[in-house]
Amino acid sequence: MKEITYRDALREALVEEMQRDETVFILGEDVGRYWGGAFKVTKGLAEEFGDERVRDTPISESAIVGAAVGAAITGMRPIVEIMFGDLTTLAMDQIVNQAAKIHYMFGGQASVPLVIRTPFGGGVNIAAHHSQSLEAWFMHVPGLLVAAPSTPYDAKGLLKTAIRNNNPVFFCEHKLLYPFKGSIPEEDYTIPFGSARVVREGEDITIVATMFMVHEALSAADTLKKEGLSAEVLDPRTLVPLDKEALVASVKKTGRAVIVSEGCKTAGVTAEIAAVIAEEAIDYLDAPLVRVAEPDTPIPFSPPLEKAVIPNKDTIIKAVRNIA
């Protein structure tokens, strides 16, 4: 095992898969030698693999994703970096109507082995155009797979799976997680999609959390432990497919669930997870489900305002206390 940041774990996955398969290449704005990606995930890759395989693009999100779709259906395995998750909106047609539908609509003649990596999340005071968490939008599109790693280990393992998968994968990253450290094995490994991880075992309540919120949930669980409440923390790791069995198994054990995710509450990630639990495990619930998410507002700039809308350890603890 070795200690590594989330950023470096992602980079290792990119490097290893590019070494393994010549058809894998990267394209995106400032991913190349002059910048190495806005969050430095692709730093050094142009030097290692050349500018042909690590392609800087103009600021043209729609064309970037469109070109990746075109390359993917003709024998290549492109990995797109969109600099901020908010800006995937500019490529929505290519993602939603093209990439996601080609395999089905053309009767299985082509597959679309495409990965779109992008960072979501708030917490750094860069306001409404750079702080959203739009994971739920992509969960709503049949044909897309959606990964959402919260640790370096998951980041590397899931990205490798994403690159090897023949379907378009929307790969969510989180700005606050890039410098976050964790341990990963030295040897090659992948993580299958649709397998949640019990991050911490507990008896009294299940906290389902995604991405950065996993870490907030863990600190909440620490505090609750001191008060004698044992919380289980479950990270779905991929949102599509969602590991329903793991959700149900945990709720069966604890009888209570709080669901935490960034992104707006209405029709958000927490809504889908709550619906799954309600449909499949309602008989095991001893209390109503509680969701912790952003209120339905844009993300404001000023620190006290931003802090007020993003869930954190304290809001999670409060939610837990409501039902346990």
Next chain:
Amino acid sequence: MDDEGNGNLGNPILDRSRLIELHEKMLTIRVFEERVFELYGQNLVPGTIHLYAGEEAVAVGVCSHLLDDDYIVSTHRGHGHCIAKGARLDRTMAEILGRKDGYCQGKGGSMHIADFSKGMLGATAVVGAGIPIATGAGLSIKLRGTKQVAACFFGDGASNQGTFHEGINLAAIWRLPVLFICENNLYAMGTRQSQAMIVPDIAERARAYGIPGILVKGNDVLEVFKAAKEAVERARGGNGPTLVECKTYRRMGHSRMDPAAYRPRAEVDEWLRNDPIRRSKDELLRMGISDAELAKIEARVSDAVNTAAEFALNSPFPDSKEAFEGVYGQEGT
């Protein structure tokens, strides 16, 4: 010696008092940006900043033709646009610091300042998103039958977005009173313009839309002034949009944390020598302005920025409950 025999040499584009106004405005932006940079270093500016220092001649040269009810649409690098359009320094600074007295009560920040009372329709941080919005403001002007114009600022990088094509084409076919002002500072983050497009001049693209394209030295406020004058006259006269490309350069990195190592030293040195404020000052000196007059301008600017910073620093942070307010406006008309 000019006609009055007082040592003033004339300038065919601008008279001396007007050039002094423009010079003072540019200097105000420069000193304001230097103060923002300083405050950022003291951890008083949340988030990130994209400074306009070095590009002042563009906003000032264009906005000097605009009236209060004319519109502008701005970008992530927008502080200079606000100031040039007449926004107050104090409320602009307060917004950048995330304070309650900021133009957007702290909800917008550096990348999203707006002052609708001065026709400043806001800054979008989505590169290229402002272009069709300016087209829409032009459409509204046409439908309402007023003599206003709309000016849209955007970068070289933005001109590779689909919105550039769609927005300008629409303004062209409807002959809308819009100025498309491309601030070509040669880089979009670390990407050189020549890496991102084949044509050397973005102004050339105007031909594809059947509208005039003007290429100017963007660090020469007189040139910008002259080109903008022509474009504003065309727009007010009902003769449609103009694309004006201003070649310029940012004095610093893309954002606060960027050392801009991708720019060759010789290029940086050349552009820094070609500073817009130095040029306007040289021109004023040529016209015979005295050192005492220049010093007076500098003192006025410095006072104004000091007052603004003090105001902003004394403004409270907004109350956290305000985060939940204002998602929707009042219902009904």
